[in-house]
Amino acid sequence: MHNKKILLIDDEEDILEILSYNLEKEGYLVTTATNGNDGIELAKEIIPDLILLDVMMPEKDGIETCQELRLIKELKNTLIVFLSARSEEFSQLAGFEAGANDYVVKLIKPKVLTSKINALLQLSSKVTQDAKVIEIGDLKIDKDNVKVTKGGQNFLLPKKEFDLLYLLASNTEKVFKREEILERVWGNDVVVGERTIDVHIRRLREKLGINTIQTLKGIGYKLVV
Numbered sequence: 056m057h058n059k060k061i062l063l064i065d066d067e068e069d070i071l072e073i074l075s076y077n078l079e080k081e082g083y084l085v086t087t088a089t090n091g092n093d094g095i096e097l098a099k100e101i102i103p104d105l106i107l108l109d110v111m112m113p114e115k116d117g118i119e120t121c122q123e124l125r126l127i128k129e130l131k132n133t134l135i136v137f138l139s140a141r142s143e144e145f146s147q148l149a150g151f152e153a154g155a156n157d158y159v160v161k162l163i164k165p166k167v168l169t170s171k172i173n174a175l176l177q178l179s180s181k182v183t184q185d186a187k188v189i190e191i192g193d194l195k196i197d198k199d200n201v202k203v204t205k206g207g208q209n210f211l212l213p214k215k216e217f218d219l220l221y222l223l224a225s226n227t228e229k230v231f232k233r234e235e236i237l238e239r240v241w242g243n244d245v246v247v248g249e250r251t252i253d254v255h256i257r258r259l260r261e262k263l264g265i266n267t268i269q270t271l272k273g274i275g276y277k278l279v280v
Contacts, residue, residue, distance in 0.1 A: 064094035091115030
């Protein structure tokens with residue numbers, strides 16, 4: 056994790072100090088900002104590997120800040136994680152809809168948060184969109200041979216189920232929206248029923264485990280690591 060850059064954006068100085076201390080101990084290069092506008096300018100300048108972002112801030116809140124960050128093409132591979140005191144479901148949904156990779160409530164302990172960031176960045180480094188073989192825990196997906204292995208057991212999946220699983224596994228930090236799944240797995244020229252994705256998700260869960268794929272209501276699906 057050495058030389059990985061993290062940008063912290065929060066209007067609470069004590070939060071910035073505590074997080075900076077713990078992350079720098081792990082070898083991260085940490086930069087801080089106390090508002091959304093400054094955070095956006097710093098992100099353009101340093102191109103961080105991960106941005107930890109508060110929701111409630113003066114001038115520009117975290118949701119708007121995240122939306123603007125996602126419009127910057129140089130930051131397309133940057134992970135954005137919300138760290139907020141707000142735990143309501145609608146706040147978390149708003150965060151994911153704005154383009155966040157994860158949403159963490161501020162009650163989390165600094166060491167646990169650091170471990171979570173370590174895991175996110177390690178997975179981001181290992182898994183790419185063009186990987187021929189993706190390995191996540193005991194799950195192995197071989198694109199060339201259309202083969203899936205989990206816990207030492209082989210699974211022969213129909214092509215659309217395989218394509219759907221591969222898409223979700225290609226970026227485990229991302230919540231894939233239903234529209235994107237339909238476009239990338241079924242294609243724009245294919246007309247399918249609105250329940251098609253749900254059926255395929257259910258079948259994958261039955262075969263690979265009920266907790267393999269997470270549903271975020273009103274947004275889409277994410278592979279659980």
